[in-house]
Structures are given as structure tokens and as C-alpha cells.
Amino acid sequence: GNGAVIYIENGQVAVGIWSGTQGWDGDYRVFGAVSTNAAHIATLEFDGSNQVIEGYVNAISQGTTATGGSILNTHGGDNGIGAQFLASQFGAIDDNDEVDHFFTGKIMEMMSINVALSAAERLLIENYLAGKYGLTFTGNRYYTHGSTHKHDIGGIGQSALGENNPSTRSTKLLTLSNASSMDDGDYLMVGHDNADANTWATADRPTTNVERLAREWRITETNEIGTVRITIDTTQIAAAASAGYSGWTLLLDADGDFTSGVTYVPLSLVGSSYQAEYDFADGQFLTIATVRPTVNFTQTAASGTEDVGTVTVTAQLNQPFTNSTTVDYGLQMGSSTASEGAGNDFTFTAGTLTFAAGDTEASFTFEVLTDGLVESDETVVIELSNPSAGLNLDTASTLVYTIQDIDDNKEIDFAVTNSTTSEDNVTHNVTLRVNPINGSQPTSVDYAVTGGTATGSGVDFTLASGTATIPAGELTTTFTVSLTDDAFNEEDETVLISLSNPVNARVGTNGVHTLTITDNDVDPTVAFASATGNGSESETLVNVPVSLSTAARVDITVNYSVAGITATENVDFALAPGTLTIPAGSTSENLVVAISDDGALEVDETFTITLADPSGATLGGNTTFTYTINDNDVNGATGPGGVRDSANYVFWLKSDVGVLTDSISLTAAVNGEAVQRWEDQSNNGRNAFEIDGQEPLFANNFGDNINGRPVIDFSGDDYVLTMKDDAAVNTSNFTEKFIAVAFRTGNDITNWQTVYEQGGGTNGFSIMIENDSVFVGAWSESTGWTYQYLAGKINTGQNCVVVLEFSSLDGELRGWLNGASLGTVSSIPDVMNAHSGDVGIGGTLEGTNFNGRTNNGNYFTGKVMEVLSLNGVMSNTERQILENYLGARFLAPL
Structure with a gap:
């Protein structure tokens, strides 16, 4: 057959053409390298007159191939873009698939022309x-x-x-x-x-x-x-x-x-x-x-001395024109103060400026004359008018030229351009001079404050604008600057005084005087207002004043460092070292220290803050401040085992107190009765409640109780208790959590059983039983942390004390079984995110995650004696006391 093709194979793009009916149907292709996920331009060119095809990739020739013929015969069939629609030829191979070889890239533009383009085209x-x-x-x-x-x-x-x-x-x-x-x-x-x-x-x-x-x-x-x-x-x-x-x-x-x-x-x-x-x-x-075609002067004001002679004035167009244009120029009637004409100040001839085609500027001249008279400077006012049709006068169509008189050579100015005085000098005299001396007339000049860093009106100095006069025959005169001796430590400040409007002289080269006022105040001292301080750890924010001996007119800075003595930085208190700034005009600023109310019974603790490297001040007496954090935690006799106060716990459930068989009448349960409510002994009101038809039993007979103490018996038919959502329990984000449960296993420790759980499939904590083991687990999949656990072997009918401790501050999940460590899991998330869903005691209620499984039920078949939770962690000593308290109460083999 006949045809043309562009296809990709083996990292190359091939451009080919064949005409079997003309006798050239072999391998007429040109190849070029291509890359994946890259843009390319492929060009196929068939030149029948020279019997050749040439291929290009990205404008670079990939070579030529002789065709052996000059005519590509007609070839019916729809074109294929992105796929082969009819049997086609790839080199010398005929591919008879009807639809095949699909393109997997993107096409932006295609074109075809029935001529051979020139190389330039x-x-x-x-x-x-x-x-x-x-x-x-x-x-x-x-x-x-x-x-x-x-x-x-x-x-x-x-x-x-x-x-x-x-x-x-x-x-x-x-x-x-x-x-x-x-x-x-x-x-x-x-x-x-x-x-x-x-x-x-x-x-x-x-x-x-x-x-x-x-x-x-x-x-x-x-x-x-x-x-x-x-x-x-x-x-x-x-x-x-x-x-x-x-x-x-x-x-x-x-x-x-x-x-x-x-x-x-x-x-x-x-x-x-x-x-x-x-x-x-x-x-x-x-x-x-x-x-909008415009014409104007290149400048609207100019000046020169009266001996300058010829003055050239230039006008300009805002764009070149293809034909010549004109504008008239002349004196503005009644505006000049100089006199025109021979023997006067200047001569001027009005006329017409012509801008040749393509030009944008044209000029004319006038003459300035020397008249020999002592006089004020005078002006010549020139204006443009009558522009060519279509040409407009711009705003700069008037020029004011000032003729400066040279007939009076006297100058008045400051004797010196700079002077210095201390602020405690009360006054400072500034001297003016005239040169040469005018023997017949007084010489005067105006003076005024025109800049500087000092503040006038009595703050740093006082100087009203005025006129200074040097009498005839005198060389100098003075005016006085009043100074203010303030109490502020500040940088040296300057006053700039300028001269203007001279009479009978010109302002000389020393026309501006800079007066520098030096500060006479010593640097203030910076120190702590007191060397010591103390307060209860319940004062979560403590202000530590840093004082200056006197206020300054500039910001004062001082560096400070922080050290824990018996207090631990970022545990008991938090203050990052840094730089304190006392703003200009202030005499004190506070360092703010965050104090942690940790709930732990401990001795009073101290830390220090030390000042160093002040800027704009010197160190005073109290450069170190010592603060004592007074512990506010009472002896924990009211908590389990005397560990902390009961109110420090999120909740505390005990099987020997607060077990009710009727939530409405608040009737205490007796042996064998169903438990409807288990009251929180922390006095925080976080009680556990029954689910209708699934109430566990209160057991207080000789055969069921443990060490003479009653238990909550879950060994019946799908017994479970629940605790509602609570911000302190589960619906907040936590960085620390402590959970302890005392329980006795039942006859089944093989199947999955839930002792305690809070949270669903995304975030939470749990204590589970399966395959003769107890599992302490946690998960925070909203932060990318999947279920992690610690496990220990148990037996049927065994009394157990299990502790779960989560601390993102330490970076660990920890667990203990009857006082023995189950190990740690490291690299835990920075926070345990909130996890809504009711807490389950004795069963799974919210699809709690257990090693990837999230089904409900999984009811416990044993007995629960005590459950407690704390939003924090315990010291090893506190935990061991708590474990011994529970072990002794319920005969757990620690």
C-alpha cells in the first residue's frame, strides 16, 4: 500500500513514508531519540523531486533516506491520530491490525502541507x-x-x-x-x-x-x-x-x-x-x-549670572513627526522683572521654532547684559504659543529664567559650618560674618532651623526663626541657641540652621550650620527589681520586673539566660533565653515565666535568670534573680494508696463503694443484684452506667469476693458498663495519660475480651485479653500512628493489676503487669488526638481498634475491682505505691 507514519518505539520516534504501488515499500524511515514525559516536535518532509524523505526532532535533522520514487500514490482510509485505524506499515513490516498501537502521551498541535517547505520556513x-x-x-x-x-x-x-x-x-x-x-x-x-x-x-x-x-x-x-x-x-x-x-x-x-x-x-x-x-x-x-502631540520647554526654570552672555532655550516634542511642525515663542507680557532692550538687562527677539521631520528638539537664544548696577536677581518669563495644527501646548510651556546680579561681591554666611556644645551649657552662640566689610550699609540675613535630629520647642533646644544684622563697618554678629539639660541618656543630636533672604550681600558657601548637642548623662543601670521571688505553682504566669535606674531616650536591650537549680526547665517552668527590650521612655519591662502546676507532691523548687551584655546601659546590682516555686499539692492520703489527692484523678471507680442497683433512688447494690451505676470516687462526677439488659452483677459473697472485698462480676451474658464522652476522658487532645485496672481473669483467656477501652478505630487506648495474654494498646491513626501494644502472659483465675502509661513528652508508651514492666514503645506521636465514643468497661462499644480489628462486643468474662485514670504520668515511686496498694487489696502477685 501507500502512506506516511510517525510512531514511537524503542526510545525513538520514527518518521516514514512508502508507496508500494510505485514500487518502493521497503524501510523508508528516519529515526530520532525521544525521552519519557518530555515534549517534542517531530517533522516529516517528503521531497518527491529529489526522491528523499528527511526527519527532524526538535528542529534538528535526524538524517535522510532515499525513497527510490518521486510519487506517493493515493491511499484511502481515515487518518489515525493517536492510534492505527487501518493496516499500516512500520518499516518493512506490514501490520494488519485494524486498530492498534495506541499513543499514551499528549498531542498539542498537528499540521500538514502538500509542498516541501524551505529550511527557513x-x-x-x-x-x-x-x-x-x-x-x-x-x-x-x-x-x-x-x-x-x-x-x-x-x-x-x-x-x-x-x-x-x-x-x-x-x-x-x-x-x-x-x-x-x-x-x-x-x-x-x-x-x-x-x-x-x-x-x-x-x-x-x-x-x-x-x-x-x-x-x-x-x-x-x-x-x-x-x-x-x-x-x-x-x-x-x-x-x-x-x-x-x-x-x-x-x-x-x-x-x-x-x-x-x-x-x-x-x-x-x-x-x-x-x-x-x-x-x-x-x-x-x-x-x-x-x-496627544505636545510641545513644551525642556525645563521650566533656569538661571545664570548676568555676565553669561548668550542663553540657549530648548523646546521639545513628545514624539517625532513625519512632517515638520512649528511653535511660536516670545516674552509673556507683564511677567518679567528684568528690563528688555539694549543697555538694560537682556535683549530678546520673538520668533517661530521649526521642528524638522523626525526631530524632537529645537532651540532659540537671547542675550543677557551686564548693567553694572547693584540690584536683586531679576527674571525673564518666556512662553510658547500658536503651535501647528494638531500640536498641543503642554503644562511646561512657560520658562522663568533668573538673571543673578554680580555687581555686589559681598557674602554673608556662617563663620564655621560646624560647632559642638554640651547640653548643660544652657546657651550656645552661633557667629555670622560678612566678607568684605560693608562700610556704608548694614548687612542682614534670615536664619531658621531646617533639620537635624534634636527636637526644638524646649525639648532639646529653643531657637525661633529670625533675622541677624551686621551693622555697617562691622565684620560679625551672633544669635543664641538655648539648650535644655534633660535627664535622658541619649545619642548626640544635631540642629541644622540655614540662611536665606540676604540684604546687601549674597549667602556665601557656609550657608548651612550644623550644631551638635552632646549628651552629658551617664548610661542608666539595668537590673532585676529584686534578687529573689517566690510563689505557688498555681500561679501559672509570673512577671519578673527588670528595671532601669533612669529612663532613656533610646531602646535599652539586655540579654538573659535561664538555669534550673532544683526546678526542671520545660517541666516545672518555661522561659527561653533571649533579649529583653525596655522601650525608650520606660523604666521597666517584665520577663514572663510560665509555671507548671503538675499535681505532684514535691519539695519547693528553684530556678535562676541572669542578665548580661546590656546595650545602652550598664549592669546594676541585681543581675541574678532566683525564683522559688512553692508546691501546692497536699499529701495524697485521699487518693488510691495515698498517691496524690483523689481530685487529681480523671475518675476512680472502686468495687467496695458507690455501687448502685438503682440509678434513680440511688439504692446501694447487695450481693447478686444488677449494677446500674458505679460512682466516681474522685468526686469529679464521671460515673459509669449500665446498658439496659447488659448489667453486670455485684458480688459480695464468700465465694466471689476477693480478700473479703466485693467485685463487679462480668462473667454472665454480655455484661458491660459505659462512661459518656467527656473532655477530661476522651474528647480532648492528650500528651499524657495514665490508666490502671485491677481485675481477675475468668475461665476464658483465649478469645478476644475487652477489660477497658476508650476510642474507636482512629484514636484511643485499651486493655485487652487474647491468646493467654493481656495487651496494653494505643493508636492515633489521625496522626499516622497505627495500633501499638505491649503484652504479658496471664492465667485463668489470676488477679491482675495492669497499668497503661502514655507520654508524648517522653516519647514512650509503657505498660506493667503486676508490677513487672511489659516494655516500651518509642516514637509515639506528639499528641493523642481526641476520640469520641463512650468508654467501655467489660466490652467493646465503639469499634475500638485491636491490632487492626474494630468489631464490637468482645465481652470480658472475669471480675473488675478497681479502675482509675489520670491525665499525666506518675513517678516510678508513685506508680509502685499504687501497684502495691491494688496488689494488697486484691491479692495480686506482684
């Missing part, structure tokens, strides 16, 4: 695709601004074979053509940023008299292509310019903001379009503008 197309879709390749890259200007990319250029593409169009609006010196390897390409081409932008423009299109283009030039003809079809711009704006111009800029350094290229009407010739530079930005 092909390279421009490949660069258009690369710029538009963000492809990068190293060879034959002629457009490099696709990341910002990837729309309607086009170009002109000439290949090494002398073939060229002489013109291009970026939408119907802009056309480039007629390069003046296009040689082999020269290319110029352009693309735009897709901004609106029908909106006039008032931002990013060189002056207020220019309106530009919001759209901008960018140029990539390779080598030097010479001047290029730019043609603009303004009929494509629907937006109308503002009133007074006319004509069209191009704005070119190096950085794309079009506010400074802009080149104007005016466009001329040629036929129905506007054209200009311009030699672009690589990287230039281009936009289209319309202009």
Missing part, C-alpha cells in the same frame, strides 16, 4: 511550536520568549541554504517584512502576551499624553537582520482613542514597562495601513500607541 514553524508550548531545545532556537509572549508567534529569516521567509504576521494587526540585510542564519521572531488589543492602557506609559494598547509583543533576533518594515492594520483596533489623540506610533522598550527609556517610532499612512522602518534589538518589547 520549517525552522520558523518549529520555533513557533516550541515557543507556544514551552519546549526547550538547544539547536536552531530562534524564539526564546515563549514563557511570557507565546501567542501568535511568527518570524522572518533566511536559512544557510539561502532560502528565506520574507514576511510574517502576528494576528491581522501586525506584519513584519522587507528586512534590509537578511543573510544566512539571520532570524527575527515576534510573539505577544495575549493582553487585550482593543483596550487603551493608561498605566505603564512614558507620559500622560500617550495611550498605548494593553497588548505587547517581544522580539527575538538572531544575528543582524537590519531594518524591518512594520505594518499596522489599525482597522483591527476597535477601541477609540481619547479626544485630542491622533496618529499612530510604535513604542519600543528594553524592560517592558514603557515608562522610561522608550523609543518612539512614528507610523506613516501608506495605502490603507500604517508603516515604519526600524532596526530591532534582541529582547525588545513593542506596543502600539496613539499620542
Whole structure:
């Protein structure tokens, strides 16, 4: 058959063509390497006149293959894009699958043309695709601004074979053509940023008299292509310019903001379009503008001495024009203070300025004359008028030129430009001088404070504006600055005094005087207000005052370090070392220490804070502060085994007290009665309740009790007790948790049984029985921490004391069985997240996680004597006392 194909195989893209009906149906392919997950441009070119095919990958030739024929015969059948739809040929192999070989990538653009393109045309197309879709390749890259200007990319250029593409169009609006010196390897390409081409932008423009299109283009030039003809079809711009704006111009800029350094290229009407010739530079930005043509002076004020002679005045257009333009100039009637005419101050002839086509500046002159008179400076006021049709006067159409008198050579100024005084000197005299001495007239000058760091009006000094006069025949005079001796420690401060409005002299070179006021106050001392302090650990925030001996006008800083003596940092208290700032004007600032009310019975504990390295002050007497944390925990005789006070526990359930058979009448249970309510002995009100029909029994006969103490018997039919959601129990985030249970196993220790559980399948704690073992477990899957456990072997009918302890502060899950450690689990999460769902005692109620399993039920078949929980951890001593208390009460073999 006949056909053409582009396909991928074995890390290569192949472009091929065959014409079996012409007798060339063999292996007519060209291969190029490709990469996974990368963008590529593949080009197939068949040149029948030369009987050759050539393949390109990313604008680089991959070689040629002779076809043996010049005609590709017709070949019916639908084209396949992304798959083969008809039997096709891959090299010399015919593949007769009807639908096969599916493409697994992405296709952005495809094109076909029934001619062989010139090399220049092909390279421009490949660069258009690369710029538009963000492809990068190293060879034959002629457009490099696709990341910002990837729309309607086009170009002109000439290949090494002398073939060229002489013109291009970026939408119907802009056309480039007629390069003046296009040689082999020269290319110029352009693309735009897709901004609106029908909106006039008032931002990013060189002056207020220019309106530009919001759209901008960018140029990539390779080598030097010479001047290029730019043609603009303004009929494509629907937006109308503002009133007074006319004509069209191009704005070119190096950085794309079009506010400074802009080149104007005016466009001329040629036929129905506007054209200009311009030699672009690589990287230039281009936009289209319309202009309100204006003319103005290059400056609105100028000056010179009366002996300057000829003065040149320049006017400017805001853009070049393709034809000449004019504007008149002359004196503004009644505005000049200088006299015009021979023998006076200046001579001036009004006239007309002509700007030749393409020029933006034109100049005229007038003459300044020396009159020999002592007089004040005088002005010449010149104005522009009567501009050419379509040309407007800008705001800078008036120039004031000041003629400075040179006939009086006397100068008045400060005797020195700098002086220094201490703030305790009360007053300071500043001296003025005149040079040379005026023997016949007094010389005066105004003085005023014009700057400095000191504050006037009596704060640091007092000096009102005034006039100083040097009498005739005298050389100097003085004025006085009053000083304020404040009590503030501060930096040296300055007062800047300037002269103006001299009479019978000019202000000399020493026209500004800087007075420096030095501070006479010693640095304050910084120290703790007291060397010691103490307070109860219930005072969770303690302010430690740091004081200055006197207030300062600048911020004072002092470093501080912290050390625990008998108190432990970040356990008993928290204060990070750092720098304390006492603001300017203040005499003290507090360090704030966080105190931990830990609930542990302990001796009073101390820590110290030490000051060092002050800035703007010196250290005073109390540089170290010692604080004593007074323990507020009473002897724990009311808690289990005398460990802490009962109120410190979240809850405490005991089988020998608070067991009720009726929750309404609060009737105490007797032997054999169902348990409806098990009351919390911590006095925190977190009671356990029955589930209707599943009440365990209160057992207090000789055969069932343990060591003469009653028990809660769960050995019946699916017995369970529950405790409702509570922030202290389960619906808050926890960093520490302590749970202890005293129980006796039943006859079944093989099947999964729940002694205690809180939480569902996501977060929680549990104590379980299975396969002759007790399991202490925890899980926080909301933080990515799956079920972890510690286990120990048990027997049927065994009295057990099991402890679970979770501490993210220590980074461990710990467990004990009858006083023996079950080990630790490290790398636990920073927090145990909240876990809603009722607590289960004797059964699973909320799908609690047990090593990945989350079913309910799993009822305990033994007896429970005591259950307690603490939001914290115990010291080893406290835990061992608690375990011995429970072991002794219920005969557990510790």
C-alpha cells in the first residue's frame, strides 16, 4: 500500500513514508531519540523531486533516506491520530491490525502541507511550536520568549541554504517584512502576551499624553537582520482613542514597562495601513500607541549670572513627526522683572521654532547684559504659543529664567559650618560674618532651623526663626541657641540652621550650620527589681520586673539566660533565653515565666535568670534573680494508696463503694443484684452506667469476693458498663495519660475480651485479653500512628493489676503487669488526638481498634475491682505505691 507514519518505539520516534504501488515499500524511515514525559516536535518532509524523505526532532535533522520514487500514490482510509485505524506499515513490516498501537502521551498541535517547505520556513514553524508550548531545545532556537509572549508567534529569516521567509504576521494587526540585510542564519521572531488589543492602557506609559494598547509583543533576533518594515492594520483596533489623540506610533522598550527609556517610532499612512522602518534589538518589547502631540520647554526654570552672555532655550516634542511642525515663542507680557532692550538687562527677539521631520528638539537664544548696577536677581518669563495644527501646548510651556546680579561681591554666611556644645551649657552662640566689610550699609540675613535630629520647642533646644544684622563697618554678629539639660541618656543630636533672604550681600558657601548637642548623662543601670521571688505553682504566669535606674531616650536591650537549680526547665517552668527590650521612655519591662502546676507532691523548687551584655546601659546590682516555686499539692492520703489527692484523678471507680442497683433512688447494690451505676470516687462526677439488659452483677459473697472485698462480676451474658464522652476522658487532645485496672481473669483467656477501652478505630487506648495474654494498646491513626501494644502472659483465675502509661513528652508508651514492666514503645506521636465514643468497661462499644480489628462486643468474662485514670504520668515511686496498694487489696502477685 501507500502512506506516511510517525510512531514511537524503542526510545525513538520514527518518521516514514512508502508507496508500494510505485514500487518502493521497503524501510523508508528516519529515526530520532525521544525521552519519557518530555515534549517534542517531530517533522516529516517528503521531497518527491529529489526522491528523499528527511526527519527532524526538535528542529534538528535526524538524517535522510532515499525513497527510490518521486510519487506517493493515493491511499484511502481515515487518518489515525493517536492510534492505527487501518493496516499500516512500520518499516518493512506490514501490520494488519485494524486498530492498534495506541499513543499514551499528549498531542498539542498537528499540521500538514502538500509542498516541501524551505529550511527557513520549517525552522520558523518549529520555533513557533516550541515557543507556544514551552519546549526547550538547544539547536536552531530562534524564539526564546515563549514563557511570557507565546501567542501568535511568527518570524522572518533566511536559512544557510539561502532560502528565506520574507514576511510574517502576528494576528491581522501586525506584519513584519522587507528586512534590509537578511543573510544566512539571520532570524527575527515576534510573539505577544495575549493582553487585550482593543483596550487603551493608561498605566505603564512614558507620559500622560500617550495611550498605548494593553497588548505587547517581544522580539527575538538572531544575528543582524537590519531594518524591518512594520505594518499596522489599525482597522483591527476597535477601541477609540481619547479626544485630542491622533496618529499612530510604535513604542519600543528594553524592560517592558514603557515608562522610561522608550523609543518612539512614528507610523506613516501608506495605502490603507500604517508603516515604519526600524532596526530591532534582541529582547525588545513593542506596543502600539496613539499620542496627544505636545510641545513644551525642556525645563521650566533656569538661571545664570548676568555676565553669561548668550542663553540657549530648548523646546521639545513628545514624539517625532513625519512632517515638520512649528511653535511660536516670545516674552509673556507683564511677567518679567528684568528690563528688555539694549543697555538694560537682556535683549530678546520673538520668533517661530521649526521642528524638522523626525526631530524632537529645537532651540532659540537671547542675550543677557551686564548693567553694572547693584540690584536683586531679576527674571525673564518666556512662553510658547500658536503651535501647528494638531500640536498641543503642554503644562511646561512657560520658562522663568533668573538673571543673578554680580555687581555686589559681598557674602554673608556662617563663620564655621560646624560647632559642638554640651547640653548643660544652657546657651550656645552661633557667629555670622560678612566678607568684605560693608562700610556704608548694614548687612542682614534670615536664619531658621531646617533639620537635624534634636527636637526644638524646649525639648532639646529653643531657637525661633529670625533675622541677624551686621551693622555697617562691622565684620560679625551672633544669635543664641538655648539648650535644655534633660535627664535622658541619649545619642548626640544635631540642629541644622540655614540662611536665606540676604540684604546687601549674597549667602556665601557656609550657608548651612550644623550644631551638635552632646549628651552629658551617664548610661542608666539595668537590673532585676529584686534578687529573689517566690510563689505557688498555681500561679501559672509570673512577671519578673527588670528595671532601669533612669529612663532613656533610646531602646535599652539586655540579654538573659535561664538555669534550673532544683526546678526542671520545660517541666516545672518555661522561659527561653533571649533579649529583653525596655522601650525608650520606660523604666521597666517584665520577663514572663510560665509555671507548671503538675499535681505532684514535691519539695519547693528553684530556678535562676541572669542578665548580661546590656546595650545602652550598664549592669546594676541585681543581675541574678532566683525564683522559688512553692508546691501546692497536699499529701495524697485521699487518693488510691495515698498517691496524690483523689481530685487529681480523671475518675476512680472502686468495687467496695458507690455501687448502685438503682440509678434513680440511688439504692446501694447487695450481693447478686444488677449494677446500674458505679460512682466516681474522685468526686469529679464521671460515673459509669449500665446498658439496659447488659448489667453486670455485684458480688459480695464468700465465694466471689476477693480478700473479703466485693467485685463487679462480668462473667454472665454480655455484661458491660459505659462512661459518656467527656473532655477530661476522651474528647480532648492528650500528651499524657495514665490508666490502671485491677481485675481477675475468668475461665476464658483465649478469645478476644475487652477489660477497658476508650476510642474507636482512629484514636484511643485499651486493655485487652487474647491468646493467654493481656495487651496494653494505643493508636492515633489521625496522626499516622497505627495500633501499638505491649503484652504479658496471664492465667485463668489470676488477679491482675495492669497499668497503661502514655507520654508524648517522653516519647514512650509503657505498660506493667503486676508490677513487672511489659516494655516500651518509642516514637509515639506528639499528641493523642481526641476520640469520641463512650468508654467501655467489660466490652467493646465503639469499634475500638485491636491490632487492626474494630468489631464490637468482645465481652470480658472475669471480675473488675478497681479502675482509675489520670491525665499525666506518675513517678516510678508513685506508680509502685499504687501497684502495691491494688496488689494488697486484691491479692495480686506482684
